[in-house]
Amino acid sequence: LAKTTQPISMDSYEGQEVNITCSHNNIATNDYITWYQQFPSQGPRFIIQGYKTKVTNEVASLFIPADRKSSTLSLPRVSLSDTAVYYCLVGDIRNGDYKLSFGAGTTVTVRA
Amino acid sequence: EPEVTQTPSHQVTQMGQEVILRCVPISNHLYFYWYRQILGQKVEFLVSFYNNEISEKSEIFDDQFSVERPDGSNFTLKIRSTKLEDSAMYFCASSVWEREQYFGPGTRLTVT
Structure with a gap:
């Protein structure tokens, strides 16, 4: 499994955009980012999953550069209720039996 | 929206006792998982289950642990002889092929 590195914590204020970058230098060709x-x-x-370029849903956007060695989760206009731990995971989801390996995650704290 | 349910929400047991944690996965899902999270630590994979058999298990999942799908809806985790270090939140999850895993609300197990 590809190792991921993400910041331990981030602080933000209500209404701001929060961007969390995850590094995954050893990502394999068949790996997806979740x-x-x-x-x-x-x-x-x-929250969201992608393979390359950009994915957007009603909650967040995921930006993946061409080399796929990193990815950025973007949370638009956060509110207090977005205070949580966010985990970046990388793996081959094509195997339906897909074990998730969680790291420490990024603790996002949103303040008023 | 369909959801994974778990019972009980909190289980207190004495060391050496057997406990059974119960989960009802989402009805059309085929893959089932148990994870645990010791307070303040990361989420850890225990076991995955597909087609009525274990497909993968972690080092944590030793002979004291077992899983069963006794009928078409329930998925259980049994700990035969609990130890103090088994105290944790236990999460059940389920998924369909190549899609995200849905987690239940967890059972908090306290071993005294």
Whole structure:
């Protein structure tokens, strides 16, 4: 599994855009990049997944440069309820039996 | 929106006792997982289950652990003889082929 590196913590204010960059220098050709969010005492929740370029959904955008050695999760106009831990995971999802390997994640704290 | 459910939400047991944690995955999902998270630490993979058998397990998942899908809806994790270090949040997750995993709310296991 490709190793990922992301900042331990980030602070932001309500209404700002938050960008979390994840490094995955050893990403393999078949690997996808997936981001999960976890609130205290809850299970992780899928946010977004991508392979290359840009992916956008109603919650976030994911930017992946051509070399795929990093990716950036963008959370537009965050609110207090976006305070959570965000995990970047890399792996080959084509195998339906896909074990998730979580790192420490990035703790995002949104202040009023 | 369909969701994974887990019972109980909190289980307190004495060291050496057997516990069974229960999960009801999303009905059309084919892949089932158990993860655990010790307080303040990262989410750790325990086991994956597909087609009525274990497909992968981690080093944590030793002979004290077992999983079962006793009927068409439930997925259980049994810990035969609990130890203090088994105290953690246990998350069940399920998925379909090549898609994100949906996590349940977790069972907090406290071993005294």
